Amino acid sequence: MRHLLATTTALGLSLLAAAPRAQAQSSDRKTAISITGNAFQYKGSFGSDYWKWKSNEYGPGISINRYLTDGLDLMLSGNYVEFAKSAPAGNPYFGSNFATNVVNVNLGLKFKLLKEESFVRPYLLAAPGFTYTSREGTINRNNQALRTDQDKTYFDLFGAAGLNFRLGDAVSLFVQTGQHIPLNANIDGEPNRDDNKWDDRFLQHTVGLTFALGKAKDTDGDGVSDRKDKCPDTPAGVVVDENGCPLDGDKDGVPDYQDQCPTEAGTAAMQGCPDRDNDGVADKDDQCPDQAGTAALRGCPDADGDGVADKDDKCPDTPAGTQVDASGCPLVVDADGDGVPDAADKCPDTPKGARVDANGCPMEIDPAIRKLEQPIRFETNSTVIKRTSYPALNKMVQALKDHPEYSIRVVGHADSRGTDEYNQALSERRAGSVKRYFTGKQVDPARVVTEGRGESEPAAPNTSAKNMSQNRRVEFHFEFFIPNAPQP
Structure with a gap:
């Protein structure tokens, strides 16, 4: 039994290193069960072992916890230990001894401090209950050994303080120290009792693992419960942060899975890509990223609006509407064959052969x-x-x-x-x-x-x-x- 506390502690520390972010019992998983290893220290007529670690007695324990609110749990616990001791030299009962099996059952409230998301969370516990004792022993009186065997149940007052460490989605480690005062209990069998109801009592030092039961609701399946998920409709398979929101490496407000430029801060309109000249063409596609242009010309400007980018335009001042060649220079085009170039023709669809005026429009008969x-x-x-x-x-x-x-x-x-x-x-x-x-x-x-x-x-x-x-x-x-x- 002396190895139980060390084994439980080692297991807890291993889980702590493996999963430092997650949380066990919470509003997502309201019921949990705890397995504990306990070190007990007796105090009574045969002396006090309080804080004497070499005098520890060890025993197992189990508890069931129910989440009530963010700051309050209901706990039902049970523990077992055997106290065995002989009265030391100098004690009035030198030569006496006892071996008492003790079973505690307590029901109480755990008052949790700090927030549920805290990695380390202190708490206080008030848990009245019952203590059952089964004693075998002798009392040396006048060089006579009198048997003190007895089985009895007492009302128990139990209070404790502890620290809870989050380990995983369903596991936490806790350490706790508290005192049991079974009222009127006689653990050591000393026959001369006074009116003090707490002569015999004991400390309980605990290391335990808590396993939360059930499964948190996670509608979008991203590993973050709906209660904590700030982005509850994340598509399946998208990597999310601790708040359940898709990762955004460049912090531009466009999630990485939708960001065409995930390493460069951009805008939502550009699907996460930057646009230095604000012309609506992302820099990665912009052949003139420092000059506002048009999408049709891949981000390059066209001052005369002839469809040829300024950087390629050999006639940059062509009048509006003029048809041009690939170099941006005017083409002499007369589509309706009326002798007036299309650039100046106000009636470009004149029937072939019609007499026209200077504007290319049909002339009227007197x-x-x-x-x-x-x-x-x-x-x-x-x-x-x-x-x-x-x-x-x-x-x-x-x-x-x-x-x-x-x-x-x-x-x-x-x-x-x-x-x-x-x-x-x-x-x-x-x-x-x-x-x-x-x-x-x-x-x-x-x-x-x-x-x-x-x-x-x-x-x-x-x-x-x-x-x-x-x-x-x-x-x-x-x-x-x-x-x-x-x-x-």
């Missing part, structure tokens, strides 16, 4: 000329121009002579009588008849463009003779003259 665009009509199945149409035609001829920049489009139509093929050919012949009239008046044939639309575009429904007469017609459209333009 409204007075537009008023001359009056249709002329024909008799049924006829291509002969009526004499009544000559004045209108002559005005158009004169307009073409006065405006050499104009051409005219002559479009023939037919009513619905006859086949589609016939009417198409008829409409073309009518347009041709008008063209011959213009050319007969010395108008350049290239400036007269003809088309035939057949019966496809009636001016009125072909439901009456009057309506059909409106459909037998030629229409006119003045346009800007484009030399060498192909005929339709």
